[in-house]
Amino acid sequence: MTEILVTGATGTVGHPIARRLAEAGDHVRALVRSPERAAASLPDGVEAVAGDVTDAASVRDAVAGASVVYHAAGMPEQWRLDRADFTRVNVDGTRNVVEAALAAGVERFAYTSTIDVFAWTPGEPFDESVIDPEPRPTHYERSKQDADRIVVDATQRGLDAVFLHPSGVYGPAPVLAAGANQLLADLATRKVPMLLPGGFPVVYNEDVAEGHLRAVAEAPAGARFILSDAYLTLVELAEAVKRRVADAKVPPVMPIAVARAVSNAGERIARVIKRPPLIPRGALHFLESHAVPVAEHARAELKWEPRSAEDGIASTLEHFRDQGWV
Structure with missing residues (x-):
C-alpha cells in the first residue's frame, strides 16, 4: 500500500485524484484546513489531515511518511480583494509543499501547473515546448509562473517531479467552485444575461485526474504534459x-x-465595495487570449485520451442536478 498525500483534495482537480487513488487501494491523506468541514467533501477512504499549504509546519507533518505527493491545491480565481492571496497560496504554498517533499525524501511529486506558463500566439496551437519568459498580465498567472519555477528549482535539488498543465477544468465536484463549473451552472439556470466575447480551452476533471496518475506512473522526472x-x-x-x-x-x-469598459470600471468599484467585479479583468483577458493548447504529448507518451466536451458537459450537468445546483 502506497502512502500518498494530496493537496486540494476537495477541489475540482484534487477530488478525483484522491478518489481514484483510494479506490486503487492506496492510503491517501488529504491536507485540509478543517477535517470536520471537509468530511462531507472528501472521497470515501481518504484520511483528512489538518493543515494549510500556507503553514509550513503543518505541511511538513502531512508530508511525513508519504511516498508520493500530488500538489493540486491552488487559488484559481481571477480576482481577489487582497492580491497577496495569490502569492500566499500559489507561490508560498507551493514552496512549503516542495520543501516538505524534499525534506521527507518523497519518491514522486506531481504538480498541477497551468497552461498559462507557456508562450503562445492567440489563435495558434501551442505545446509544452516554450515556457513564457515574460511575466503574464494577471496576478493569478504570475503567481503560477513563480510557483512553476519553484518546482523546477526543486527538481535541480533532487525532487522527482512531473508537471501537469490542465486548461479550463470542469466536471463533477463536491462544491460548486468559481470558473468553468460555475459558468456551466449559471448557463443552465439562465443567470447569464450576456456572453462575453471569446472562449477558452476545456478539459473534464476525471481526465485531468487520469493524466496525473499516468504521469506519476510512467513519465520521466521533469516531464510536462x-x-x-x-x-x-x-x-x-x-x-x-x-x-x-x-x-x-x-x-x-x-x-x-x-466588455472592456465594464471590466475596467468594475475593477475600480470592486476595490471600494469589496466585492468581486461583474467581469474580472483577468477573466476577460483569458477569454480574449484565444489559447489553443494541444495535448499530443500526453496522448503519445501517456496514451491519454480525454472524453469529448459534449459527453463531459452532459455528465457534469447530471451531477449538478443530483446536487440541486441546477
Missing part, C-alpha cells in the same frame, strides 16, 4: 448546455468594447 480537450467559444459552451437543458438559453454576445 498539457491536459486539454477542445477550445470552445462561450457561444459554443452555451449551445452545449442548451442541448442538455431544455429551458436554457444562448444569450447574446456583449461587444468587446463594452
Whole structure:
C-alpha cells in the first residue's frame, strides 16, 4: 500500500485524484484546513489531515511518511480583494509543499501547473515546448509562473517531479467552485444575461485526474504534459448546455468594447465595495487570449485520451442536478 498525500483534495482537480487513488487501494491523506468541514467533501477512504499549504509546519507533518505527493491545491480565481492571496497560496504554498517533499525524501511529486506558463500566439496551437519568459498580465498567472519555477528549482535539488498543465477544468465536484463549473451552472439556470466575447480551452476533471496518475506512473522526472480537450467559444459552451437543458438559453454576445469598459470600471468599484467585479479583468483577458493548447504529448507518451466536451458537459450537468445546483 502506497502512502500518498494530496493537496486540494476537495477541489475540482484534487477530488478525483484522491478518489481514484483510494479506490486503487492506496492510503491517501488529504491536507485540509478543517477535517470536520471537509468530511462531507472528501472521497470515501481518504484520511483528512489538518493543515494549510500556507503553514509550513503543518505541511511538513502531512508530508511525513508519504511516498508520493500530488500538489493540486491552488487559488484559481481571477480576482481577489487582497492580491497577496495569490502569492500566499500559489507561490508560498507551493514552496512549503516542495520543501516538505524534499525534506521527507518523497519518491514522486506531481504538480498541477497551468497552461498559462507557456508562450503562445492567440489563435495558434501551442505545446509544452516554450515556457513564457515574460511575466503574464494577471496576478493569478504570475503567481503560477513563480510557483512553476519553484518546482523546477526543486527538481535541480533532487525532487522527482512531473508537471501537469490542465486548461479550463470542469466536471463533477463536491462544491460548486468559481470558473468553468460555475459558468456551466449559471448557463443552465439562465443567470447569464450576456456572453462575453471569446472562449477558452476545456478539459473534464476525471481526465485531468487520469493524466496525473499516468504521469506519476510512467513519465520521466521533469516531464510536462498539457491536459486539454477542445477550445470552445462561450457561444459554443452555451449551445452545449442548451442541448442538455431544455429551458436554457444562448444569450447574446456583449461587444468587446463594452466588455472592456465594464471590466475596467468594475475593477475600480470592486476595490471600494469589496466585492468581486461583474467581469474580472483577468477573466476577460483569458477569454480574449484565444489559447489553443494541444495535448499530443500526453496522448503519445501517456496514451491519454480525454472524453469529448459534449459527453463531459452532459455528465457534469447530471451531477449538478443530483446536487440541486441546477
